[in-house]
Amino acid sequence: MARRESILTTRGQSFLSAGVVLLAAGLLIGLGDLTRLGLLLVGIALAAVLVGRRSPSWLQARRTVSPDVLTVGEHATVDLALTNVDRRRSPLVVAQEQLAYVLGDRPRFVLPGIAGGQVRHVSYTVRPTARGRYRLGPLLxxxxxxxxxxxxLAQVPSDDAILVLPVVVDLGDTRLTSAGSGAEGTVPQMVALHGAENMSIREYRLGDDQRRIHWPATAHRGEPMVRQEERPALRRAVVLLDSRRSTLGPDGSEAFEWAVSAVASVVAHLDRRGFAVHLVTDDTLDDCATATTTDAALEVLALARVGDDETYPEVVRAAADLASLGGVVVAVVGAGDRVDDRVVDRAGDKDRGAVASSGAATDGSDAAVLAAARHPGTTSAALVLDPAAFGHDGSRSRHRPSRPHHHDRGPARHDGGDVSATVQVLRAHGWRTVVVQGSESVDQAWAALDHPDGGRR
Structure with missing residues (x-):
């Protein structure tokens, strides 16, 4: 048990002060009884300090959280089990649980004496207002x-923690379909039956169950053939989270939290519909090639933090590599502040082939880099957050110096025109886009992607 420095109470300070005065007076006037009384008072105060410095290891704490994983705004009950591991009865103490402020008020309670070896339970409720992993305790x-x-004050150390997941919004029945939906997993080479089961036929191998012999195929091939039930191929989906500080603001900003909730909702939505979902963020660059589950993605997103702009091209490149195999691409991004006027002019051309050939995808602008991640035959959708609507001006110069030779690519737009410019570049490359103005919920923005013209401006 860790401890803090002992502190003399008012009574203790009075004892020590009186003892020092009496000791000095006794020595000064030569009264032995007065000197001994002063020594007694000083000795009592010092003895109390020495005894108080000893670590009271009689108390142990163990917490049980129900549920141990929750989302923002949900309530959880924490059961605090306090055990007196000493053989003697513990003294009456006042205790306070240390919690992060986003979990609610810090509970305080009076802990009566606990008999040796006995356990006393205290419970309290937490209601997190922000996602993340938070420590519970220590108990003071x-x-x-x-x-x-x-x-x-002495603290009872603890390693207990609680994980708070981002809010997942039900996105309804809106679906993003594509002729090139991609495939992930084994596709049966020979389908024997067309029904609820997905089966393929292969040659009989020693040890196969004879009840799985497919007699029609055996008669046709002239050799034993067995049924092999295989998992159907999954459609591929790539979900990208833009975590640039310059576009979505600092950790905890409204824009970034909206983006994290949107990505969590999209991943859960696509996972329920049988997609093999690849989550691409700053934190998943090393393993985004492996399809994720909703639970695993939510744990990653619960701890997501804003990153530097330098990693954004790597995130987009990883998403483009996955999208090259086909599938649906969904990006939740902020409107970048580096959109070349010349790119916007070319993006206004209705001939998308002319836009691509003119170099819009290779000029280095943030919007063009993302636009190039879409491959022909795939469905790509982007939820573009307007920084100004979320109280963030999107100016990169406030966070880090501008890129060198920025003027060589033409004037950049910092007056809010970047949102429309980003949308124009993305739509010119076949993306469905929706501009999020801050007042819309995630499901409303997602439903707008089903608009016939590919979304709202």
């Missing part, structure tokens, strides 16, 4: 000596 107890001369 105020310990006093028997004479009331010292009082100090």
């Amino acid at each position: 107890v105020r310990v006093r000596d028997a004479f009331g001369l010292t009082s100090r």
Whole structure:
């Protein structure tokens, strides 16, 4: 058990002060009884300090959280089991649980004496207001000596924590379909039956169950053939989270939290519909090639933080590599502040082939880099957050110096025109786009992608 420095109470300070005065007076006037009385008072105060410095290891704490994983706004009950591991009865103490402020008020309670070896349970409720992983504890107890001369706070160490997931919004029945939906997993080479089961036929191998012999195929091939039930191929989906500080603001900003919730909702939505979902963020660059599950993605997103702009091209490149195999691509991004006017002019051309050939996808602008991640035959959708609508101006210069030779690519737009410019570049490359103005919920923005013209401007 860790401890803090012992503190003399008012009574303890009075004892020590009186003892020092009496000791000095006795030595000054030569009264032995007065000197001995002063020594007694000083000795009692110092003894109390020494005793108080001893670590009271009689208390242990164990927490049980129900549920142990929750989303923002949900309530969880924490059961705090306090055990007196000493053989003697514990003293009465005042205790306070240490919690992050986003979990709610810090509970305080009086802990009566606990018999040796006994357990006392105390429960309290937490209601997190932000996602993340938060530590529960340590428990602080105020310990006093028997004479009331010292009082100090000692903490009971704890490794308990609670994980708060981002909010997942039900996105309804809106679907993003594509002729090139991609495939992930084994596709049966020979389908024997067309029904609820997905089966393929292969040659009989030693040890196969004879009840799985497919007699029609055996008669046709002239050799034993067996049924092999295989998992159907999954459609591929790539979900990208833009975590640039310059476009979505700092950690905890409204825009970034909206983006994280949107990505979590999209992943859950596509996973329920049988897609093999690949989540691409700053934190998943090393393993985004492996399809994720909703639970695993939510754990990653619960700890997501804004990153530097330098990693954004790597995130887009990883998403483009996955999208090259086909599938649906969904990106939740902020409107970048580096959109070349010349790119916007070319993006206004209705001939998309002319836009691509003119170099819009290779000029280095943020919007063009993302636009090039779409491959022919795939469905790509982008939820573009307007920084100004979320109270963030999107100016990159506030966070880090501008890129060198920025003027060589033409003037950049910092007056809010970047949103429309980003949308124009993306739509010119075949993306469905929706501009999120801050007042819309995630399901409303997602439903707008089903608009015939590919979304709202």
